Amino acid sequence: MKTIALIDYGSGNLHSAARALRVASNEAKKTREIRITNDPAVLSYADRIVLPGVGHFADCAANLRKHDGLIEGLEDAILKRGVPFLGICVGQQLLATKGLEDGETLGLNWIPGTVDRIQPGEGYAVPHMGWNALHSQQNHPLLSDLGDDPHVYFTHSYAYRDAADGHIAATTTYGEPIIAAVARDNIFATQFHPEKSQRVGLKLLSNFVLWRP
């Protein structure tokens, strides 16, 4: 059976991501094993890889680096062999060059950019928490057939601030434009939580299961 590796590095809500991926696989009419793992050996045969993440950029980066061979295994699979990859929330932010939450921390630099605090302005509460409209900036397969005026669930105070135009897959608006998804080749990553975004989120995840970058 084909395997979707869901990376467990001590920084994610694995329970909901795993269940949503299972349901999304069924909806895509594909039987997939959802493997919660931090074992680089699994990455050598996984067909797809998902990196979740909640909390602090610095903590998540440190947790990721704590596991021997994990980053090397991810880079071998994703950057060298082109295995389809989905990053969620801080699992998206970690793809940046660096994060500025409580000091500067290096990210993976797979999609260059800086993660910094959002600045929505006067009258806007931070965190940006709740359902907001998703505006596609690319005709990306993961964003196809999400329905009219798709809304997704955000909960974050930091975001990608300066990704290259060609890497910005979707945006939202919260007092200012906010990068909601980045993409490059076989890499797609969301600031929002597809696993918490009901029908729209499940559709995006089933698109991911079927994606052939």
Place this chain on the structure above:
Amino acid sequence: MTLKTRIIPCLDVKDGRTVKGVNFVDLRDAGDPVALAKAYDEQGADELCFLDITASHENRGTLLDIVSATAEQCFMPLTVGGGVRSAENMLALLRAGADKVAVNSAAVANPDVISECAARAGRQCVVVAIDARQSGDSWEIFTHGGRNPTGIDAIEFAQLAETKGAGEILLTSMDRDGTKSGYDLPLLKAITSAVNIPVIASGGAGKADDLAPAILTGGASAVLAASIFHFGEVTLDQARKALSVAGAPVRPFP
């Protein structure tokens, strides 16, 4: 185009069953939390809140298996509270499937619990629940399901909670809770003006038209209600329509 008003059904749970009291006494049984969660997911609730209302009082832990079974039905964010005393309690709930954890009595007794929780899981996971009752021209915090007065000013505590790392405030008016006379708008306004984190309005919703003022006048980011939803008095569709007509943006659904 902006953030939409979150409509949050709240499952108050005792012994694995959903209940809703009038002013926190005289509990009525409103059903099975797992079945309710599933129904709300299908109706397009924006979020679900699950409070073990007796946990703190009876000094026992929240029922993780019920949380887990409820979380199984949710493709929406789930907030869980009741009897959370430490970061360890919070992490156990997050592992069981909660997305956010509400801290109430323990945070009032020791606000550093908020910082510990935020440090372990990120502030977006930490909801500080404030139960307040009017006292002269200010509001006083009560703990332990509204049983214990504290002498602490609600506005000052809300600001302290934000400083300590709360990601959100769940603000319940003890005066309005269970009365169906509408949210306490002056209380909401006072708190939302004092902090820059999202505030969830709770306590007093009796009809669909009570929801919008909490957002438009009170400055809340979300409206929470229990009995009006559980007993079918207001459907989520009616709630969305009422908010939208009044000028509070809602998420299109389906």
